[in-house]
Amino acid sequence: MNIINIEHIAKIYQVGSERVHALHDVSLTINKNEYVAIMGPSGSGKSTLMNMLGCLDTPTHGKYEFKGVDVSNMTDNELAKVRNKEIGFVFQTFNLLPRSDSLHNVELPLIYAGVPSNERKERARQALINVGLGDRVHHKPNELSGGQRQRVAIARALVTNPAIILADEPTGNLDSKTGEDIMTLFNEIYLQGNTIILVTHEEYIAEHAARIIRLRDGLIEKDEEVKNRYIPNGQKLSFQQ
Secondary structure (H helix, E strand, O other), X not given: OEEEEEEEEEEXXXXXXXXXXXXXXXXXXXXXXXXXXXXXXXXXXXXXXXHHHOOOXXXXXXXXXXXXXXXXXXXXXXXXXXXXXXXXXEEOOOOXXXXXXXXXXXHHHHHHOOOOHHHHHHHHHHHHHHOOOOOOOOOOHHHOOHHHHHHHHHHHHHOOXXXXXXXXXXXXXXXXXXXXXXXXXXXXXXXXXXXXXXXXXXXXXXXXXXXXXXXXXXXXXXXXXXXXXXXXXOOEEEOXX
């Protein structure tokens, strides 16, 4: 079952008197329970593509179907509903509320979705337990390590049971050991049947995925299966769907 189907999308920005072509005629399909990394140098269009996939922006031309629904021409309010219900975001900078504890940070998407208080607190608590932070429920971000903050962000991304997890440079602010721990967690999430789209400029991070899409100059340069996928326990195993 495909979750994402993009056909011939282009994105053009008007910067002063100049028209900037961020994406040119990009087509791709991402299926349920795929683990995809998007790579590319600065200016390749990967951030624009991430914004498109995350329903944060719409294409200038082309068609984007998300779970069979055309979202290409949705209003900002309609896109916001899709994002809150269907997409879990994980950012390099965590994006946590500094004065709120872990539980409140994780339950935020459920507040926006109108979930009753008791249910959302229980779901948020369980999401924190699932990422190994059952003992950090009432800690604020400044009382947590970088890796723990990212785990809170991952719990927040998972709490709505989204169709996809979209992770933008999720290890960018972490040391290599903590980053490896986070990638181990992503692998566990993937093995539980989740669909993960990872945006990174680090080759060794991308190799944790099962498929790498490489962009250059707003075009897909290469779309390939990872033959020797990096499994976070230190072994390299051939990926089998």
